[in-house]
Amino acid sequence: MGIEDLAERILVALAEYEKHPGDTGRGRYGFNGAELSELINRDAKASPDEINDAIEYLDDNGLLERRDFLGTHPFSFGHVGLNSRGRHAYEKLKAPERPSVATATVERPYRPPQRPPTPFGFTEYHWAEVDALVAQGKIRVVMGYQWNSAHYDRKLLVSRIESQFRWALDLYNEKPKAGPKEMVFTELAAGYGEHLFTNIIRDILAADIAVFDTSDLNPNVMLELGAALALGVTVLPIRAAAGAKPPSDIVGLTWAEYSNSAERFADHPGHLLRLAALVARAAERHRG
Known part of the structure; x- marks a missing residue:
């Protein structure tokens, strides 16, 4: 399975995951590497390296909320879930004129840089x-x-x-x-x-x-x-x-x-x- 195909499978799996029918948290859950592997490998087998490549692809397209930390081997990420752009890309994938995951992404709108709250003494x-x-x-x-x-x-x-x-x-x-x-x-x-x-x-x-x-x-x-x-x-x-x-x-x-x-x-x-x-x-x- 190619990187884009696996990335699409992961996108869909993250978007459609729900804990029960009618779950209002559908598409908003996050997973570590082992959990994500179990989720997507119900249908097709993908190695940790293949999953890592697909996650990098989705992340480069701005579709994920991602946290990295140590202790996640063999996965190169700590925790991932879809952001609003990822959920929007899923909606476009499910549209009647179905694009690929690459063309389902939309150009990021410009937003002025946001800073964290100014610490005391900062100017x-x-x-x-x-x-x-x-x-x-x-x-x-x-x-x-x-x-x-x-x-x-x-x-x-x-x-x-x-x-x-x-x-x-x-x-x-x-x-x-x-x-x-x-x-x-x-x-x-x-x-x-x-x-x-x-x-x-x-x-x-x-x-x-x-x-x-x-x-x-x-x-x-x-x-x-x-x-x-x-x-x-x-x-x-x-x-x-x-x-x-x-x-x-x-x-x-x-x-x-x-x-x-x-x-x-x-x-x-x-x-x-x-x-x-x-x-x-x-x-x-x-x-x-």
């Missing part, structure tokens, strides 16, 4: 800084952590996390059609003479990926993690194997656990490949 000057950083087209990774910890050596931790992300970027740049991408890795820190949170929020808003070490459940780090989640940034929480357990309200996040100041992560080869998927996804967003 138009700071928004301009965010816009300028994003316009550089570089993959931006930020990291928040407790300065001194019994769970890790700070310099080793930061150096190893940065090295792992740069390895992931090198892997992406080896792709023939990828086009070289650069990365900026930034440790979150308050700005001199400014409100404590202003520079941190600026860097989070401009980031593609935000890493937070929660081994100590440091209040500032947890606040930064919450801000990144609220602002829609891809978040990677990490912690030492002997570190504190995450609080219950965020325990559902995918956590990466490490030993010896991030020298090695649990499921280390898989961890590196999932980092590569995160970086590749960020790079493709910049290309789009």
Whole structure:
């Protein structure tokens, strides 16, 4: 089955799924990779790689609400469902003069860029800084952590996390059609003479990926993690194997656990490949 054919099957399956006849939530449910595979494979068999390609196709056409996070192997996405454009494309597919899924998509209407609510202390000057950083087209990774910890050596931790992300970027740049991408890795820190949170929020808003070490459940780090989640940034929480357990309200996040100041992560080869998927996804967003 081709990518477009499978994409159409997924679109229809998402649009027609209902928990009971007359379900008002029809077409508005989301699925993880395993659930989606089970849903569409009732009629035809599709491998995880084929499903990944079809999801990328639908996402590139702007038809999905999609969340990505670690721990989803062999799928390259975390959770997907149709957005309003996806449901509209389904309606066009079911019209008497039936188009393909490619021509069923409609040109995206122009909407002025929408910003999240302005954080305390943020001004138009700071928004301009965010816009300028994003316009550089570089993959931006930020990291928040407790300065001194019994769970890790700070310099080793930061150096190893940065090295792992740069390895992931090198892997992406080896792709023939990828086009070289650069990365900026930034440790979150308050700005001199400014409100404590202003520079941190600026860097989070401009980031593609935000890493937070929660081994100590440091209040500032947890606040930064919450801000990144609220602002829609891809978040990677990490912690030492002997570190504190995450609080219950965020325990559902995918956590990466490490030993010896991030020298090695649990499921280390898989961890590196999932980092590569995160970086590749960020790079493709910049290309789009």
